[in-house]
Structure formats: C-alpha cells, structure tokens
Amino acid sequence: MQISMMKSRSSLLKRITAGVLATSLVGGAGLAQDEATDPNARSPEIVIVPVGEDGSEAHFVVGDMAWGDVLGILNQLQNQPSEQTIAVAQTLWTSRDVNPPFFLFELARLTAESDPTFAVQAYFLGRSRTMYDAARCLDSSALDVINEASAYAGDAVVQVIANRPELTIEAIEHVIETEGAFASEASPWWACSFGSSAYFAAVNGDTLAGDEWLIVESRWPSVRSRIEANLQNNLTMMRDAVAAATAQ
Structure with missing residues (x-):
C-alpha cells in the first residue's frame, strides 16, 4: 500500500494515564504551558x-x-486483563476524536480477527x-x-489488508466521505515530538514555542488538500487494481 498518507478523555483512559504517569517511562512529563501566552508551547x-x-x-x-507518553499508555492498555479487551476497544473507539490517532492502530489490532471490516476502518482512519x-x-x-x-x-491487520482489498476500498471511501481524517481534536504534538527537533530540544532542556514545531494555521488548508488528494489517488489505485484482477 502507498498510503503516505487532549482535551477530555474517557474514564478508562484517564485511569490508565494516571497509572502511566507513575512509571519510569512517563515520569518526566513536562509542566503544563501558560495558555495565555502560547497554548502550543x-x-x-x-x-x-x-x-x-x-x-x-x-x-x-x-x-x-x-510520543513517549502515547507509548506508555499503549503499554498499559496491552497489560489490561483479557476480559477487559472489549471495554478497552469500545473506549478507544468512543474517544477516537479526542485522543491521538495512534490508539486507533491498537484498536485495529484488537479487532483484526473478530471484526476485520471494522479493524481496517480503524486502521485507515488512524x-x-x-x-x-x-x-x-x-x-x-x-x-x-x-x-x-x-x-x-x-501483522494480522496487514494480512487482512493484503487479502481483502475490498475492505481497504470501503475504508478509504468512508474516510473521504466523512472527512474523518480532519475530525480529530488531539494536538499534533504526539506526532511532531517523534521528530529530531523535539528530541534535541528535550536533550538541551529547551522550550519550543508553537511556531517552532507546528506550521502556522493558515497553511493547514493546503496540507488538508494534499491529504485529500493522496486519499483519492490511493482509492483510484485500489479500484483499478481490483478491476484489473477481476477482468483476468
């Protein structure tokens, strides 16, 4: 596939986050920023x-x-008892618009065998x-x-995507029709902190102003247009591939 393409949380993720903050992985979480001066600092x-x-x-x-924080929460999610799997999956879905999209990949993993159609939808939304x-x-x-x-x-999700191309087509169609790619309220910081500039800022003890890690909001529409074009191109590619395979 060529998809190059925090505000409130549910009670479950609040409990999980509280537990994660007590572990060594997330123990160094930064202090809350002064929203009156720069909410994105x-x-x-x-x-x-x-x-x-x-x-x-x-x-x-x-x-x-x-990035380290979401990995810590993921670790806590995956350590939940097996009898909590359904509850965790439900929570991840209902809170999908307020939590980083990273957790949609865990939702896809949890549902790949029981509901592959839903798993592929969660994967491509994420x-x-x-x-x-x-x-x-x-x-x-x-x-x-x-x-x-x-x-x-x-791997289970990858196998479903490889073997059930119609599910990928349905999932991308749904993302395009609902404009789901742009409905998240979570800060992009979880993704931007994966980059080298955030790492070096952390090493040096620096604070990044919002305009030092996030592009200005006036440029977001052009980014959105590129994502929309990417999704449409991938949808066309998948439809053409399926049509070609069917014609043989």
Missing part, C-alpha cells in the same frame, strides 16, 4: 528506559502527550489522521511517525 523531556540485558537503552521524548498530524509539523523528520505508528496495528 512545549517543554519536552527525555526519559531513558533500559531495553536489554546488554545495557542498551531507549530514549523517549515525553511531556504533554508526546493512518489518515496520523498523516494530517505529521504533515503539520515543521520538522520533516516527524513524517517517519506515519509508518512507525501504523506498524503497531500488527
């Missing part, structure tokens, strides 16, 4: 987590629901929203978050 920090017996470490940018968030970052290296985040959906 961010003071990222680095949390270092051991990842192997050989002493290797992973460095995560955290603060204000940065991917299109991730595209839009990453494309609004000043740091072009943040675009790498698109494939990195999408991979968390897992």
Whole structure:
C-alpha cells in the first residue's frame, strides 16, 4: 500500500494515564504551558528506559502527550486483563476524536480477527489522521511517525489488508466521505515530538514555542488538500487494481 498518507478523555483512559504517569517511562512529563501566552508551547523531556540485558537503552521524548507518553499508555492498555479487551476497544473507539490517532492502530489490532471490516476502518482512519498530524509539523523528520505508528496495528491487520482489498476500498471511501481524517481534536504534538527537533530540544532542556514545531494555521488548508488528494489517488489505485484482477 502507498498510503503516505487532549482535551477530555474517557474514564478508562484517564485511569490508565494516571497509572502511566507513575512509571519510569512517563515520569518526566513536562509542566503544563501558560495558555495565555502560547497554548502550543512545549517543554519536552527525555526519559531513558533500559531495553536489554546488554545495557542498551531507549530514549523517549515525553511531556504533554508526546510520543513517549502515547507509548506508555499503549503499554498499559496491552497489560489490561483479557476480559477487559472489549471495554478497552469500545473506549478507544468512543474517544477516537479526542485522543491521538495512534490508539486507533491498537484498536485495529484488537479487532483484526473478530471484526476485520471494522479493524481496517480503524486502521485507515488512524493512518489518515496520523498523516494530517505529521504533515503539520515543521520538522520533516516527524513524517517517519506515519509508518512507525501504523506498524503497531500488527501483522494480522496487514494480512487482512493484503487479502481483502475490498475492505481497504470501503475504508478509504468512508474516510473521504466523512472527512474523518480532519475530525480529530488531539494536538499534533504526539506526532511532531517523534521528530529530531523535539528530541534535541528535550536533550538541551529547551522550550519550543508553537511556531517552532507546528506550521502556522493558515497553511493547514493546503496540507488538508494534499491529504485529500493522496486519499483519492490511493482509492483510484485500489479500484483499478481490483478491476484489473477481476477482468483476468
């Protein structure tokens, strides 16, 4: 596939977030910003987590629901008892417009076997929203978050997409018809903090003003137009591929 393409939360994610903030992964979350001066200012920090017996470490940018924070919440979600799976999936879906789209990939993973149609819809909604968030970052290296985040959906979703092209067509059609790619209320910071500029700001203890990590809002319509064109091109490509395969 060539899809290059926080405000309130549900009670479940509030409880999970509270637990995550007590762990080493998200322990360095930045302080709340002064919204009267710059609501988009961010003071990222680095949390270092051991990842192997050989002493290797992973460095995560955290603060204000940065990349490291969403990974921490994902870890908590995946550690929930199996009997909570349905409740977690329901929460992820009902809160999809107020939480970073990263969690839609976890929703796709959870439902890939039980409801592949829904899983593919969640996947492409998450991917299109991730595209839009990453494309609004000043740091072009943040675009790498698109494939990195999408991979968390897992192999089962990839197999469904590969074997059921009609589901991909339906999912992209739905995103286009509902303009779902642009309905999220979550800050793009979760995606932008994946980039190198946020990392170096965290290493140096710097605060990033809003105009240092996020493109000005007057440019958002042009970004939106590019995402819409990308979705339409992918839809056309998929339709043509299916039509060609059917004609053989």
